[in-house]
Amino acid sequence: MKSVGLLTAAFCIVALFSLLFPALQGALSIGLFFSLVGTIFDLINAMSWEFTGHIDNLTQDSEMMKDLTTFLALGRITGSIKKAKGPFAFENLELKNVTFKYPNATSSVLNGISFKIEAGKHYSFVGQNGSGKTTIIKLLTGLYGDYGGEILLNNVSLHDYPQDVINSAFSNVFQDFARYSSSVRENIRIGDIHTIDTKNDRELIDILKDINFSFQSMDKGLDTQLGKLQENGIDLPGGQWQKIAIARDIVNSASVRLLMNQLRH
Ligand SMILES: Nc1ncnc2c1ncn2[C@@H]1O[C@H](COP(=O)(O)OP(=O)(O)OP(=O)(O)O)[C@@H](O)[C@H]1O
């Protein structure tokens, strides 16, 4: 912005001086001189604002590109898209004296957590905001590898599993689940990209009925566009969006389902 300011000032001075001499020599009337100088100043001013705007956009875009390139460079993306061989036969999961600290944090979030969960049962983690429930879920789904203690999946350390095998064992609905600006059908089918083309509409509708999803205001059924990107897209109330996310979770054949919710009093 500083360089654009200097450049603008330089243009104005050049314009002023090149018109000043004809004006002094009488080739330009004083009135014409002032109106010309005024118009040229306005023009240069408008152009410099536009130019600054472009530079501003360019800077913002390049910052976004930095994030995107870092994200793409993580490499795990290809790992997680790879399909594990067959469904994962979950038996149990055990945390033994697990400790975890976020990088740059001063204190640990988890201090010596131990518990065991077994196939065929329901469990719930209940705790105050910030007590570490989501962190536990992220640890046991292999998103954070740098923990103390042991996490055993079917009695084998989580460190010994490739990420695609861990991914095939768990499916999850996070508190901040994704809301895709796309059709209801696509929003659900993306829950399992490996069977994305084989699930039929009947199956999807049955899942939605099972979880009491309300089809009100959905005159196009599964083709209804959600989100605000499309002109005919509708935005759902939070609870309805959450049901879409749950349906997305149900189409996934993973053996362990992790559902995260925020209780409001
Ligand atoms: N990426 C992160 N970097 C640093 N600290 C984090 C990060 N994510 C969470 N924390 C901190 O770790 C603690 C536990 O967070 P976590 O999200 O696991 O809690 P929670 O029990 O799921 O809370 P809530 O009920 O609000 O969902 C909090 O103090 C939080 O501020």
Ligand SMILES: [Mg+2]
């Ligand atoms: Mg949480």
